Amino acid sequence: MSESISIEDIVAGARLLAFGLRPKQVPSRDLDYAGLVKRAVEDDAFRELTDAIAEGLGLTVLAVSARTGMVLGPAEESVFEQRFDDYARRAMTGERRDLERVLHGVAHIAVAALAFPRPDDLASETYVGRVSVEQVDTVVREACLMLATRAAEAEEAGDPLDDAPELERVWRVYSRRPEAMRTKDGRLSPSTTRGIISKALKFLAEQGFLARMSDADGGTYRTTPRYQVQVRELAAGRAFAELLALQVITVTDPSGSLHIVPAGDGRSGDV
Amino acid sequence: MLHIVIGAIFSSNVGGAGYLRDMTSADGSGVITLHDEGLARRLKALACTAPLHDLDARKVRLEWCNGGAYQMAEIALQAIDQVTIAMDFDRGAGHDDVVKRLLPFVAAQAPDREGGEHAQVAQWVLDNLINVGSTDRGFRVLYGTFGRTGEYERRVWDFRLLVELVSADGEIYLRASDEAINVLVGALDTDVESAQIAAEVKLENLIKRGRLSDAQVAAQQARYRTVQYAETLRRKLEATRRDVRSVDWEEEVPDLINDALVHIEDRYRYENAILTNITQTRDEAEDPARKLKAAELVEIVADCIRRHTQLQARLQQAGSTFRFEQDRQQFSGHARRAVVDLFGHLLAPTLDLTVAQAARPVAAFFGGAAGLTPPRLPRLTHLIEQLLKSPQDKNHLLGEVPEPELAPLPDPEVFTDEQWHRATELLELHEVPRRLSGLLADARLLDPDLPWLVALLALHAVSPEIGVTLRHGNDQVLLAVDDGTPLHDPEFGGSDLLVGVARLGAAEPGGLAADDALRGEAVA
Numbered sequence: 047m048s049e050s051i052s053i054e055d056i057v058a059g060a061r062l063l064a065f066g067l068r069p070k071q072v073p074s075r076d077l078d079y080a081g082l083v084k085r086a087v088e089d090d091a092f093r094e095l096t097d098a099i100a101e102g103l104g105l106t107v108l109a110v111s112a113r114t115g116m117v118l119g120p121a122e123e124s125v126f127e128q129r130f131d132d133y134a135r136r137a138m139t140g141e142r143r144d145l146e147r148v149l150h151g152v153a154h155i156a157v158a159a160l161a162f163p164r165p166d167d168l169a170s171e172t173y174v175g176r177v178s179v180e181q182v183d184t185v186v187r188e189a190c191l192m193l194a195t196r197a198a199e200a201e202e203a204g205d206p207l208d209d210a211p212e213l214e215r216v217w218r219v220y221s222r223r224p225e226a227m228r229t230k231d232g233r234l235s236p237s238t239t240r241g242i243i244s245k246a247l248k249f250l251a252e253q254g255f256l257a258r259m260s261d262a263d264g265g266t267y268r269t270t271p272r273y274q275v276q277v278r279e280l281a282a283g284r285a286f287a288e289l290l291a292l293q294v295i296t297v298t299d300p301s302g303s304l305h306i307v308p309a310g311d312g313r314s315g316d317v
Numbered sequence: 318m319l320h321i322v323i324g325a326i327f328s329s330n331v332g333g334a335g336y337l338r339d340m341t342s343a344d345g346s347g348v349i350t351l352h353d354e355g356l357a358r359r360l361k362a363l364a365c366t367a368p369l370h371d372l373d374a375r376k377v378r379l380e381w382c383n384g385g386a387y388q389m390a391e392i393a394l395q396a397i398d399q400v401t402i403a404m405d406f407d408r409g410a411g412h413d414d415v416v417k418r419l420l421p422f423v424a425a426q427a428p429d430r431e432g433g434e435h436a437q438v439a440q441w442v443l444d445n446l447i448n449v450g451s452t453d454r455g456f457r458v459l460y461g462t463f464g465r466t467g468e469y470e471r472r473v474w475d476f477r478l479l480v481e482l483v484s485a486d487g488e489i490y491l492r493a494s495d496e497a498i499n500v501l502v503g504a505l506d507t508d509v510e511s512a513q514i515a516a517e518v519k520l521e522n523l524i525k526r527g528r529l530s531d532a533q534v535a536a537q538q539a540r541y542r543t544v545q546y547a548e549t550l551r552r553k554l555e556a557t558r559r560d561v562r563s564v565d566w567e568e569e570v571p572d573l574i575n576d577a578l579v580h581i582e583d584r585y586r587y588e589n590a591i592l593t594n595i596t597q598t599r600d601e602a603e604d605p606a607r608k609l610k611a612a613e614l615v616e617i618v619a620d621c622i623r624r625h626t627q628l629q630a631r632l633q634q635a636g637s638t639f640r641f642e643q644d645r646q647q648f649s650g651h652a653r654r655a656v657v658d659l660f661g662h663l664l665a666p667t668l669d670l671t672v673a674q675a676a677r678p679v680a681a682f683f684g685g686a687a688g689l690t691p692p693r694l695p696r697l698t699h700l701i702e703q704l705l706k707s708p709q710d711k712n713h714l715l716g717e718v719p720e721p722e723l724a725p726l727p728d729p730e731v732f733t734d735e736q737w738h739r740a741t742e743l744l745e746l747h748e749v750p751r752r753l754s755g756l757l758a759d760a761r762l763l764d765p766d767l768p769w770l771v772a773l774l775a776l777h778a779v780s781p782e783i784g785v786t787l788r789h790g791n792d793q794v795l796l797a798v799d800d801g802t803p804l805h806d807p808e809f810g811g812s813d814l815l816v817g818v819a820r821l822g823a824a825e826p827g828g829l830a831a832d833d834a835l836r837g838e839a840v841a
Contacts, residue, residue, distance in 0.1 A: 067689060067691045068691075069688055069689070105689075118689060119685060119689075120684070120689055122684070125692050126689040126690060126691060126692070127684060127689075127690070128683070128684065128687035128688065128689070128690050129690075130679075130680045130683045130684065130687075133683065133687065144672055144673070144676060145672060147676060147679070147680070148672055148675045148676060148679055150679075150683075151667075151675070151676075151678075151679020151680060151682060151683050152664075152667060152668065152675075152679060154679070154682060154683050154686055154687070155659070155663050155664050155667060155679065155682050156664055158659050158663075158682075158686060159659035159660040159663065159664045162659055163659075163660065164658070165657065165658045165659075168657070168659065180483070186664070186668070189660075189664060189665055189668055190668060192665075193665070193668055193669050205460075205472040205473055205474045205475075206472060206473055207470055207471065207472055207473075208459055208470075208471035208472060208473050209471065211473075211672070212671065212672050212673040213671045213672070213673065214671060214672050215668075215669060215670070215671055215672075216667060216668045216669070216670055216671070216672060216675045217668040217669060218475075219672060220668065222453050222455060222475050223452075223453055224453065224454045224455075224477075224480065224481055225481070225482055225483060226481050226482060226483040226489050227449075227454060227481055227489070228412055228481060228489045237452050240483060249687070250686075250687075250688075253687065253688040253689075254688070255686075255688060264483065264487070273686075276685065276686055276688060277659070277685075277686055278657075280685035280686070281681075281682045281683075281684075281685030281686035282657040282659060282663060282682070282685070283657070283685070284681040284682065284684065284685045285663055285667075285678045285679070285681045285682035285685070286657055286662060286663065287681070288677045288678040288681045289662075289663070289666055289667070289678050292670065292674055292677075292678070294666045294669070294670065
């Protein structure tokens with residue numbers, strides 16, 4: 047514990063953040079990194095200092111531990127934020143942008159949902175998830191089918207209105223999109239659902255959130271501890287807040303299906 | 318997957334009373350009864366056949382062949398047949414297989430055409446049934462209904478005939494959609510189970526009465542029913558196998574499996590009885606045609622039995638898959654803290670939102686889950702290297718880009734637009750035909766290269782494409798006739814052709830007859 051903040055401490059804190067900005071670097075492979083992580087876990091003042099630098103830069107420290115390394119999340123509107131528009135950009139013209147965006151977004155939620163199928167999996171520090179393109183696509187299609195059945199039972203007005211395409215339900219858009227197409231050069235067609243999911247998985251692997259295991263089922267990946275932290279501490283909460291604002295979530299379990307993770311708890315990892 | 322919804326809507330309508338509403342007509346003289354869902358249902362059924370009619374409507378406009386000789390709708394139905402027959406639990410038919418199987422049928426329609434053209438026609442029909450080129454690879458129709466408050470609203474219905482899917486080994490294959498199977502068997506909106514029983518009763522009666530050709534039709538129908546039934550079960554089984562929590566294993570699924578097993582048992586006994594019966598017919602028949610028919614029937618029924626066996630094997634596996642999954646999930650430890658249930662709380666609600674509503678939640682999730690992009694700053698020391706680097710392939714997230722096969726550039730135009738324009742002006746001959754020699758001399762005065770173009774155009778006019786001209790709606794064509802006069806020209810030799818404009822008066826729109834007649838005249 048240091049009484050006053052020295053310039054060296056600030057440099058060390060910033061260096062730890064710099065390590066966090068390189069997603070594929072892990073403490074177990076870098077002595078310097080491991081030392082800084084150890085210090086952040088043990089020294090509360092150093093940890094506070096690091097958090098403060100991060101906040102100033104537009105970052106949130108999601109976790110620091112030997113297992114996960116430094117996991118950072120972008121604050122909203124931060125320079126470090128991945129822009130969804132850039133990601134979902136497509137070369138093809140004449141397609142509806144809103145549909146493409148939603149499909150790409152759904153793919154990301156589905157990948158997370160399949161990587162951590164039960165709430166326990168997301169909470170358990172040692173859980174390693176496995177996802178494949180085929181698995182994600184099949185499960186989303188099943189979910190669509192479930193919703194379709196439910197809509198049919200509720201005798202909802204069936205097909206979407208011609209003059210209000212934006213009011214079409216997402217599950218209809220997804221079900222309608224083919225899972226595969228035969229292309230001239232045998233590559234995966236980017237506009238199919240498998241193409242969209244495959245892109246999401248490859249992208250997450252590049253970000254150090256997934257590791258490719260094999261080509262089976264269109265590409266099989268396992269999760270890294272960083273991904274679990276990222277989804278649990280940031281993504282799920284943000285999306286959940288948006289859904290709450292739309293008032294589409296009803297908590298049915300008497301004990302509540304959702305508990306807010308205490309801030310301190312989320313940050314401390316096992317060393 | 319959309320068809321499921323529709324099926325469910327249909328069945329709910331079948332079960333309940335028809336949805337009737339009375340409406341006073343505009344002049345108040347009478348009452349119009351609107352049978353809402355029945356109308357929508359018929360419109361959808363009608364729409365399913367539209368892609369087939371469309372094939373025949375468009376065949377005459379094909380650039381690469383005269384499509385009039387082919388019955389495209391028939392080929393399309395054959396294609397759907399082939400895909401349906403090839404469908405089983407894991408696979409369907411590959412594109413190339415379907416084309417190959419279609420070939421004999423296409424060839425039978427136009428035996429004088431080349432094999433290459435037959436394959437092209439088969440491929441064209443198949444591509445159109447898949448609707449290659451559209452993002453969703455499907456068809457879309459508009460239909461009108463009356464909303465709850467009585468106003469007229471237009472809705473869109475999307476459907477597919479052939480669906481492309483990926484097998485476990487990464488191959489792409491085709492399956493026929495429910496809509497396609499319904500179009501094919503011509504029985505829209507029927508209950509799978511009852512239709513199957515009906516088809517089999519019919520089959521048994523027909524065999525007893527010895528009408529084998531009718532029996533064959535019934536047997537084929539029974540097989541389509543079997544495939545359809547298996548397809549329904551396959552989807553349900555998949556859902557059970559994948560996600561234990563999302564399925565009611567206490568009552569719903571065991572009931573489903575039991576029903577299916579009972580069904581299979583019945584069918585198995587039944588079909589075996591039929592099989593014995595027709596095998597006997599086959600062996601005892603003396604007329605070779607009858608023997609052949611019976612033999613085909615034996616094959617079809619045997620195929621049905623094989624499919625039932627396959628279905629049964631799948632049903633039995635489902636139980637153990639469930640137990641395995643349950644064990645795995647039960648013994649994987651306790652939750653340390655409760656967090657969001659990603660599937661139940663995020664994915665499912667998001668899928669149920671409208672496209673407009675979903676935009677914000679999905680963007681929020683992406684923003685959180687996608688990680689960081691550290692802004693990249695160029696460094697002076699790396700500048701040269703970066704500038705020299707080959708551009709990054711933007712499609713790097715979609716697998717290897719194969720080396721493209723390069724074709725040489727097309728030859729540059731020999732004649733300029735100006736020359737074409739002048740040549741066309743020269744050849745605008747009204748009523749009186751001219752000698753080629755005169756035209757060449759005129760052309761030479763305008764431009765030293767122009768005679769070449771004029772000579773080529775005149776040569777082309779010896780046998781003009783009258784069919785194409787008619788199709789483009791022109792009523793006159795440039796015609797050159799050789800009357801035996803030799804050509805005297807410094808650059809060219811041969812016959813001094815008579816070049817004139819022929820008017821295509823009351824020619825048939827088909828073009829072929831006019832083409833032949835005119836060509837005949839030209840030769841004469």
